[in-house]
Amino acid sequence: MREQDPLIRAKNFEEVACGYLADDALLESERCLMCPDQPCVSGCPVGINIPGFIAKINEKDFRGAYDILTDTNLLPSICGRICPQENQCEGKCTVGESLEPVAIGRLERFVGDTAIKAGWVNIPYIEANRFKVGIVGSGPAGMACAADMAKAGCDVTVFEAFHQAGGVLKYGIPDFRLPNAVIDAEIENLKKLGVKFECNTLVGRLFTIEQMITEMGFDTVFVGVGAGYPTMLGIPGDSLNGVLSANELLTRCNLMRARDFPNYDTPQPMGKRVAVVGAGNTAMDAMRVSLRLGAEKVYCIYRRSHKEAPARAEELHHAEQEGVEFHWLTNPVAVLNDGDGNAKGIRCVRMELGEPDESGRRRPIPVEGSEFDFEADLIVYAIGTNANPIMGQTSKLRLNKWGYIDADSGLATSLAGVFAGGDIVTGAATVIEAMGAGRKAAASMKAYLGIRDSNLAYGQGEEKQFGIDLCERNFVRVRVA
Amino acid sequence: MSNFEIVTREDFSDVTYLLEVRHPLMAKAAKPGQFVIVMLSEQGERIPLTIADFDRAKGTITLVIQAVGKTTRQMQKECAVGTSLYAMVGPMGVPSSISHAKKVICVGGGLGVAPIYPQARAFKEAGAYVIGVVGFRNKGLVFWEDKFRAVCDEYIICTDDGSAGIKGLVTAGVTQAIDKHHDIDEVVAIGPLIMMKGCCDTTRPYAIKTMVSLNPLMVDGTGMCGGCRVKIGNHVKFACVDGPDFDGHQVDFHDLIMRLRRYTKEERIAMDHWEESCRLQKSIDRKVDSATSA
Ligand SMILES: Cc1cc2nc3c(=O)[nH]c(=O)nc-3n(C[C@H](O)[C@H](O)[C@H](O)COP(=O)(O)OP(=O)(O)OC[C@H]3O[C@@H](n4cnc5c(N)ncnc54)[C@H](O)[C@@H]3O)c2cc1C
Ligand SMILES: Cc1cc2nc3c(=O)[nH]c(=O)nc-3n(C[C@H](O)[C@H](O)[C@H](O)COP(=O)(O)OP(=O)(O)OC[C@H]3O[C@@H](n4cnc5c(N)ncnc54)[C@H](O)[C@@H]3O)c2cc1C
Ligand code: SF4
Ligand code: SF4
Ligand code: FES
Numbered sequence: 185m186r187e188q189d190p191l192i193r194a195k196n197f198e199e200v201a202c203g204y205l206a207d208d209a210l211l212e213s214e215r216c217l218m219c220p221d222q223p224c225v226s227g228c229p230v231g232i233n234i235p236g237f238i239a240k241i242n243e244k245d246f247r248g249a250y251d252i253l254t255d256t257n258l259l260p261s262i263c264g265r266i267c268p269q270e271n272q273c274e275g276k277c278t279v280g281e282s283l284e285p286v287a288i289g290r291l292e293r294f295v296g297d298t299a300i301k302a303g304w305v306n307i308p309y310i311e312a313n314r315f316k317v318g319i320v321g322s323g324p325a326g327m328a329c330a331a332d333m334a335k336a337g338c339d340v341t342v343f344e345a346f347h348q349a350g351g352v353l354k355y356g357i358p359d360f361r362l363p364n365a366v367i368d369a370e371i372e373n374l375k376k377l378g379v380k381f382e383c384n385t386l387v388g389r390l391f392t393i394e395q396m397i398t399e400m401g402f403d404t405v406f407v408g409v410g411a412g413y414p415t416m417l418g419i420p421g422d423s424l425n426g427v428l429s430a431n432e433l434l435t436r437c438n439l440m441r442a443r444d445f446p447n448y449d450t451p452q453p454m455g456k457r458v459a460v461v462g463a464g465n466t467a468m469d470a471m472r473v474s475l476r477l478g479a480e481k482v483y484c485i486y487r488r489s490h491k492e493a494p495a496r497a498e499e500l501h502h503a504e505q506e507g508v509e510f511h512w513l514t515n516p517v518a519v520l521n522d523g524d525g526n527a528k529g530i531r532c533v534r535m536e537l538g539e540p541d542e543s544g545r546r547r548p549i550p551v552e553g554s555e556f557d558f559e560a561d562l563i564v565y566a567i568g569t570n571a572n573p574i575m576g577q578t579s580k581l582r583l584n585k586w587g588y589i590d591a592d593s594g595l596a597t598s599l600a601g602v603f604a605g606g607d608i609v610t611g612a613a614t615v616i617e618a619m620g621a622g623r624k625a626a627a628s629m630k631a632y633l634g635i636r637d638s639n640l641a642y643g644q645g646e647e648k649q650f651g652i653d654l655c656e657r658n659f660v661r662v663r664v665a
Numbered sequence: 666m667s668n669f670e671i672v673t674r675e676d677f678s679d680v681t682y683l684l685e686v687r688h689p690l691m692a693k694a695a696k697p698g699q700f701v702i703v704m705l706s707e708q709g710e711r712i713p714l715t716i717a718d719f720d721r722a723k724g725t726i727t728l729v730i731q732a733v734g735k736t737t738r739q740m741q742k743e744c745a746v747g748t749s750l751y752a753m754v755g756p757m758g759v760p761s762s763i764s765h766a767k768k769v770i771c772v773g774g775g776l777g778v779a780p781i782y783p784q785a786r787a788f789k790e791a792g793a794y795v796i797g798v799v800g801f802r803n804k805g806l807v808f809w810e811d812k813f814r815a816v817c818d819e820y821i822i823c824t825d826d827g828s829a830g831i832k833g834l835v836t837a838g839v840t841q842a843i844d845k846h847h848d849i850d851e852v853v854a855i856g857p858l859i860m861m862k863g864c865c866d867t868t869r870p871y872a873i874k875t876m877v878s879l880n881p882l883m884v885d886g887t888g889m890c891g892g893c894r895v896k897i898g899n900h901v902k903f904a905c906v907d908g909p910d911f912d913g914h915q916v917d918f919h920d921l922i923m924r925l926r927r928y929t930k931e932e933r934i935a936m937d938h939w940e941e942s943c944r945l946q947k948s949i950d951r952k953v954d955s956a957t958s959a
Contacts, residue, residue, distance in 0.1 A: 345887050347704060347752040355889075384754040386887065390694050412889035416901055423896060423920050425927045432890035440711070440884070446938035449710035449736060450884075451931030525923035572888050573906050577759065 190505040194475045197359045197443065200502055201265075204294040206246075213242040216286045219278050224288060227276035230620045232256045234273060234288055241291060247304060249295045254306050257292075258331050258619065259324065261300060261366045264293025266357060266465075267616050268496045300369045305376055313337040315633050318402040320387045320575075323351020324615045325408030325606025327374060328622030329629075333406075334377040336626075336635055342374075343385040348439065351410055353615070355439040356431065356466065358473050361499075388578035397601055404601045404629045407581075407589060408622060411607035412572040417461065417565055421519025426455065426527035430462070430470040430566035437473050455562025457481040459530050461516055462566035463493035468500065470564045471508045482508045483558060487515040487535050487548045511558075513537070515550060519563055529559045569612055586611070594628040595621060603629055669750040672725055677808040680732050682741055683717075683779075689724030691716075691756055697783035698761025698878065698910055701726070702886045704752035705740050712736050713883045713905075715780035715855075716756055729779030735935040742943075757886045758909045761876070763787045766850035767794060770842050771817070772864055774800035774835045777856030780878065782812060784853055789816040796846070797821065798838035800860070804828035836863045849873050854913065858922050865913040877913035879904045881921060882928070896920050 186202040187193075193200050204212065216238045224234045233252050240249035253260045269275070269289040277285035299305075315338045319326045322344040334340045348354055350367045375381070387393065387409075396402045414429035416422050433452065436442040442452035454477040460470050463486035471482045484503070486493060489512045493500060504510065513535040522528035534554035537546035571587035582590040582598035588611060589604040591597050597604050605621030607613060630636075673685035691701070700715045718727035732738045744750070761784055769788050773781030778799050788795050797817035801807050802825045814820050821838040822830030831837060835856070843849060852875040854864040861877040868875045881893040881904050888906035895904050896917035902908060 345754060346885065347754070355885075384752050386754050386757060389699075389756050390690055390754075410889075412887065413903070413906075414889070414891040416891065416894065418901075422901070423894065423924065425924060429891040432884060432892045435884055435890050441708075445931065446935050448708045449935055451928050451935065453928070453931055525926070574888065577906070 187502075190502075190507070193360065194472075194506040197476060199363055200360050201498075203297055204290055206244075206294075209241055209291055209294045210244070212287050212291060213238050215279060216242075217278055223276040223278060224273045224286070227271075228273040229614075229616050230256050230623065232273075232292075237295065238286070238288075238291060241295065246295060246298050250299045250304055251306060253292060253295055257616075258328055259296070259370050259615075260292045261296030262324070262353065262362060262370060263616050263619075264289045264291070264296055265362050265366075266496070268614060270497045272614075272616070297366075300366065305373050307376055308335055310335060310378065311337050312339070313633075313635060315339065315403045315635070316401050317341070317629065318343065318396045318400070318405045319408065320393070320405065321345075321351060321408040321410060321606070321608075322349035322371075322381065322383075323408055323410050323606060323618060324353065325410075325618040325622040325625075326351070326406065327370070328619040329406045329408065329603075329605070329626045330379045330622075331374055331377060332623055332626035333629060334374070334379045336630055338403075338633075338635075340378065341380045341382055343387050344381065344383045345386045346439065347383050349381050349383060351408075355435045356469065358434065358438055358469055360472070360476070361469070386574070388574040393575070393579045393581065393599065393602055397599075404603065404632055406622070406625050406629065407575060407597070407602065407604040407608060408606040408618070409572055409575060409608045411569040411588075411612050413570040414565065415568050415570060417516060417567065419516060419518050421521060421527065424519055424521055424527045425525050426561055427519055427563045427565070430460070430466045430564050431569070433470050433564055434466070434473060437477065443477060452477065454478050455560065457483070457558075457560040458562040458564065459483045459485055459516075459558055459560035460564045460566055461485045461530075462568070463488075463495055463500075463510075464566060464568075465495050465499060467564075467566035468495045468503050470566050471503055472499075472506060474562070474564070475506055475508070479562070483560065484508055484510045485514050485516060485530070485532060485558075486510070486512055488545065489513055489537060492545050513548065515548065517555065520557065527561060527563050529557050530563055531555055531557050569607075571608060571611075575608070594631075595625040596628055596632075601632065603632075669753040671744050671746055671748055671750070672723075674744065674746050677729075678806045681776075681806065681808065682730055682732070682744075684728045684730065684740075684744055685720075685725045686728065686750065686753060687725050688753065691753075692719045692721050692724045692726055695719040695726055695756045696760035697763065697787045698780075699756035699758045700886075700909065701728070701753050701755030702757065702883065703728070703740075703750055705736060705743065706751050709739075709751060710736050711752075711884060711886070713757070713880070713886060715878070716783070717779035718783055727779075729776075731776040734932050735939050738936075739939060754886070757905055759907070761787070761853070761878075761910050763791050764851060765791070766874075767792075768796070768846060768849050768851075769793050770796045770798055770839060770849060770852045772798045772800075772835050772839060772852060772854040772856070772860075774854075774856030774860040777854070777860070777878070778809070781853065781855045782809060782816075784855075785813065786816045788853075794818050796842045796849075798823065798835050798842060800824070800835035800838070800856070801829070802826070834863065835860060836867045839864055839867050843868070843871060843873070851876065853877075858918055858925065861913060861916075862918040865916070865918075869914060875913040876910050877916060878909045879911060879916065879921065880909065881924060 237249040237252040274285040317338040319342040436452040440450035441448040458474040458479045518531040520529040534551045535548035541547040603625040606618035675683040717729040732741045771785040796819040800823040855878045884890045886905040893904040898915040
């Protein structure tokens with residue numbers, strides 16, 4: 185795929201990967217073997233019919249490919265860009281055993297972008313029922329749930345605390361990876377399905393989840409408020425000026441547009457030397473944003489090795505190309521004070537890998553006497569997040585011991601009619617997993633309301649229930665409201 | 666839930682002004698000690714402001730604002746009755762716990778005078794004996810005296826120059842009240858950090874529980890960015906979701922004061938940039954005027 189030159193793109197916020205042209209997509213689609221056992225499909229958390237949509241591309245029937253994709257995935261342009269494909273669909277691809285796997289993500293993005301350009305939307309015939317559904321949080325989990333409930337005929341309202349919808353897609357992931365125009369296009373499609381968005385609404389504080397059901401007339405509620413609450417390292421110097429979480433840096437830059445300061449009011453002063461702690465997607469984003477805001481040197485500090493870095497392979501590669509300096513097996517022990525309350529550097533210790541721990545990754549252990557200092561005036565922590573506490577503070581939802589919402593396998597919570605999914609249930613995960621959770625919850629919500637689930641594929645699982653053919657049962661529309 | 670219309674505006678002085686904003690749901694939900702985050706325009710910054718009062722019947726909340734920098738001054742200039750804010754979200758933060766204290770001192774200084782009012786009123790409604798202590802630079806800046814007197818059993822005004830009430834800082838008023846009453850259960854202080862620190866230092870020898878409302882810099886106000894983190898004893902807390910009220914004797918004020926200075930340079934740039942655009946706009950207006958009148 186064509187990409188912007190690393191030296192040029194490290195100075196702008198234009199998209200790095202330019203995407204396929206139709207010819208590229210056709211060529212790539214040739215490489216798919218149409219494997220009968222479809223290993224790739226088992227690698228996709230939502231089970232997209234991958235060979236199916238690739239075959240349509242190959243027939244130059246892009247609209248057909250779009251139809252197949254949107255059967256299962258609401259946001260192909262987004263997933264095609266930011267799924268960690270190497271661990272998911274592409275990781276299982278047969279071709280990948282000997283050659284580069286089929287570029288499933290890029291093909292998916294091509295189809296999604298083509299649809300946006302052409303203005304295709306698949307709006308099914310929707311027969312309105314009288315159910316009211318409330319969705320809390322407008323991230324991928326909330327959006328996916330909203331779409332399914334709207335298609336089922338419900339009156340759906342999405343409540344979002346920020347002044348713009350989109351969740352992490354908007355405030356976290358930068359434009360050069362996922363342009364805002366793509367997110368906005370997908371949100372517009374939701375609006376076409378009849379979904380209403382209410383921004384500037386902090387659920388829990390403005391009204392509680394219980395009130396949504398008892399006073400506001402919602403028949404069922406989905407909670408997808410994300411994880412959020414960033415972890416600090418807990419080392420000396422954590423609160424010095426110039427130490428901040430990646431979430432703060434990214435929110436200031438992406439949502440609040442600090443990169444256009446002072447035309448936009450929110451500032452994000454950039455350091456000359458920036459040290460980012462962590463090696464996940466959030467860390468990569470923070471590093472690459474720092475470069476674009478004018479940092480001269482950007483270091484990545486990670487206590488394990490390159491192999492264990494949790495970021496998408498493509499992001500790591502892009503960050504390397506753009507000139508980020510990686511320091512593997514390095515762990516921070518203190519942030520250094522310039523005497524005036526500002527960070528002037530970070531003291532680290534070298535690590536070596538010991539025996540594998542519970543997660544199966546080799547446990548890093550400090551090498552005695554190996555302390556050394558980095559000079560840095562901006563220090564960014566990207567070491568993970570905890571559960572956002574607001575839902576727990578304001579409702580009787582049962583939480584697990586880490587503060588995440590406790591949900592059963594159908595994503596029902598301890599409150600009747602309230603379902604939850606995405607990062608607030610599983611802890612930080614991926615966009616497609618959050619969307620999968622949103623759809624799974626939607627299926628449970630439909631069952632809870634007793635409305636026919638048109639998304640249930642016929643013949644999936646049991647064919648007969650109580651001696652009645654499931655296909656037939658699916659045609660019966662049960663109405664309880 | 667859009668359209669946050671300004672229905673009343675009052676100017677207490679050339680730096681302090683009041684805005685009453687329509688938001689029926691928020692008026693219903695708001696409790697003392699909570700705050701909102703406001704954006705004046707799409708390009709604006711998100712700034713936290715305490716809910717100084719709320720009127721459930723009218724469906725409005727009241728903000729009292731001190732013009733200290735770019736955003737608060739631009740709001741002072743642009744927020745007329747009938748205009749709308751671009752965004753307002755809340756009520757945020759854990760409501761103040763109105764304890765069963767029988768005798769309390771409610772202290773407000775500077776931008777803390779307005780937000781201490783709903784707390785004083787709530788204590789009064791809970792049956793406490795309320796001593797109000799408020800500080801201003803001079804007599805000309807005093808506001809809401811009637812409102813306070815209506816909910817306070819005793820009311821002490823302190824001014825820097827002695828032009829109203831007693832001469833001195835609010836800590837002088839607090840000391841005076843403690844000397845007079847030996848059974849104070851709780852002190853609640855809201856205002857500039859240095860003032861809240863002063864109050865805590867005053868009450869510490871008497872071991873009187875002292876609650877303060879912290880005002881670190883904030884971005885989202887939902888616990889997502891960590892920008893508002895404060896040190897409370899040995900713990901790091903996020904003021905927007907764990908606070909903003911904390912036990913003042915546990916707060917690391919030094920740390921917080923250093924952190925508030927983080928963006929001094931950028932605040933200056935934003936201010937200059939805005940003033941420059943105001944000047945340009947004026948000169949354009951003048952040119953248009955002279956062109957049209959010619
Ligand atoms: C910087 C960054 C980069 C990432 N990169 C990738 C990537 O490349 N690939 C990938 O697959 N995943 C990536 N992820 C992870 C992925 O973004 C998340 O797993 C996913 O967004 C979770 O979706 P969600 O819907 O559960 O929550 P979120 O996207 O977090 O959305 C939750 C929304 O709820 C709102 N909210 C919170 N509380 C309330 C409330 N009380 N009332 C109303 N609204 C509320 C929030 O403002 C937010 O908009 C990344 C994450 C980050 C932070
Ligand atoms: C929970 C909370 C409640 C608040 N309630 C009120 C209120 O009811 N009325 C009110 O007038 N202000 C209140 N503030 C402070 C208000 O948010 C700031 O004054 C405002 O953000 C300044 O924006 P600015 O662009 O005008 O000034 P800036 O240009 O950002 O700053 C100008 C000056 O103000 C100082 N300043 C900036 N932010 C703060 C802050 N958070 N606290 C104290 N000083 C600050 C700066 O250090 C600088 O000296 C509150 C803050 C918090 C966190
Ligand atoms: S949604 Fe993600 S995992 Fe599934 S096929 Fe698309 S890119 Fe692969
Ligand atoms: S595994 Fe690879 S080659 Fe086989 S069908 Fe899937 S994408 Fe095509
Ligand atoms: S303001 Fe962002 S976490 Fe409190």
